[in-house]
Amino acid sequence: MAISIKSEKEIELMRESGRILSNVLAELTKLVQPGISTLDIDKRCAQLIKSYDCIPSFLNYNGYPASICVSVNQEVVHGIPIKDRILKNGDIVSLDCGVIYQGFHSDAARTIAVGEITKEAKQLIEVTEQSFYEGIKFAKVGHHLHEISEAIQKYVESFGFSIVRDLVGHGIGRNLHEEPQIPNFIQKRRGPKLEAGMTLAIEPMVNAGRYDVYWEDDDWTVVTEDGSLSAHYENTILITDGEPELLTKPGE
Ligand code: MF3
Ligand code: CO
Numbered sequence: 001m002a003i004s005i006k007s008e009k010e011i012e013l014m015r016e017s018g019r020i021l022s023n024v025l026a027e028l029t030k031l032v033q034p035g036i037s038t039l040d041i042d043k044r045c046a047q048l049i050k051s052y053d054c055i056p057s058f059l060n061y062n063g064y065p066a067s068i069c070v071s072v073n074q075e076v077v078h079g080i081p082i083k084d085r086i087l088k089n090g091d092i093v094s095l096d097c098g099v100i101y102q103g104f105h106s107d108a109a110r111t112i113a114v115g116e117i118t119k120e121a122k123q124l125i126e127v128t129e130q131s132f133y134e135g136i137k138f139a140k141v142g143h144h145l146h147e148i149s150e151a152i153q154k155y156v157e158s159f160g161f162s163i164v165r166d167l168v169g170h171g172i173g174r175n176l177h178e179e180p181q182i183p184n185f186i187q188k189r190r191g192p193k194l195e196a197g198m199t200l201a202i203e204p205m206v207n208a209g210r211y212d213v214y215w216e217d218d219d220w221t222v223v224t225e226d227g228s229l230s231a232h233y234e235n236t237i238l239i240t241d242g243e244p245e246l247l248t249k250p251g252e
Contacts, residue, residue, distance in 0.1 A: 003171055003179050005197035010104065011238060014173065014199055017101035018236050018247030020052045021108050025097060026251060028068070032112045034089045038070040041095065042081035049099050057098035057105055057176050064220065069096040069109075076164055076205050076213050076222040076230040077109075089115035092125060094232040098176055105176045107201040108248035109234035120208060121229055124161060128206040128231035131155045135184075135202055139237060139244035145180060145191030152184045152204050162211035164230070167222065169203040172236055194239050199247070203234030 006014060027048055028041055045068040049056045056067035064078075071079035071094045072087065078096075079085075087093060096109035111125045134155040138147035153163050169182030180192050184204045207213075209228030216223060224230050238245040 001179055003192060003198055004173050005195060006173060006199055007197070010173070011197070013102050013104040014106065014236070014238065014247055017054070017099060017104045017106040018108075018249070020054055020101055021097060021099045021106040022248050022250065024048045024052070024099065025095060025108060025110055028095055029110060029112055032087065032093055032095075032114055034087055034115050036087050037083050038072070038079065038081040038085040038087070039083045041070055042066045042068050045097060052099070052101070054099040054101045057100050057107070061176065067097070070094070071096070071221070071230070071232065073229055074224045074227050076207070076224060077167060077232055078220045078222050080218055080220050087114045090117055092117055092121050092229060092231060096232060096234065103174055105172050105174070106236045106248050107172055107176060107234060108236060109203060109232045110250065111231040111233060123159065124206060124208050124229055124231045127156060127159045127161055128204055129233045131204045131206065132202060132233050132235065135204070136237060136244050139194065139200070139202070139239060141194055141196055141239060141241060143194050145182060145194065146187060146189065148202065149183045149191070150186050153186055156204065156206050162207045162209070164205035164207060164213055165211055166213055167205055169201050169234070171199065172201045173199050196239055196241050198239040199236060200239070201234055201236050203232065205230065205232045
């Protein structure tokens, strides 16, 4: 399958999908306080998505049991919301969510501080976020995909943090996961040339310690092998003839 190029009409729907997801994540971010359970966040997420006449794309995806992934501290991604997982002061928590609006997917993630966090945790969150913006400096027509990957990895490693190797970003559109795969690390292939109309979910996952991860017994939750903290930041973007457009613009 080739990488899909979205028409102007499809792009309009992707924009709306992304705008809704940004709102959902902004609402949920306000709930992130000591004392709330990760299941409470999922419940509110499901309500919000429904209120926008959207479908939660993660629910039942390969059997995933919730509308959102909530990953705390050493959990990298795909944390399953549970009643007994109560957020506490000093935690960092990533919210990763996807919606479908009129057949079009958007996908985004934010890592948020719970109360007062350590300086290192704060730096990890900031570097992860900034690495996305370093990457998308190359998200322009004519550049090869690997330039994005390379910029993300170099930025992250310059702070002594590491990039997770076992999970990657992806194209997105009528499906949550489309071609191409978007690694956040350097590979031998330079990858496809970017074209206007491509929509991509770019999502660096950054560990404070080593990059190795393993899957917990629930077969979903990915955690750092060395127990170090991990952060995740993701947006769905559109390649244009100029600067990339953030379809899941934060804070909206
Ligand atoms: N946001 C994840 C991704 O980009 C999807 C989560 S997998 C799910 O691939 F099962 F939770 F949906
Ligand atoms: Co994704």
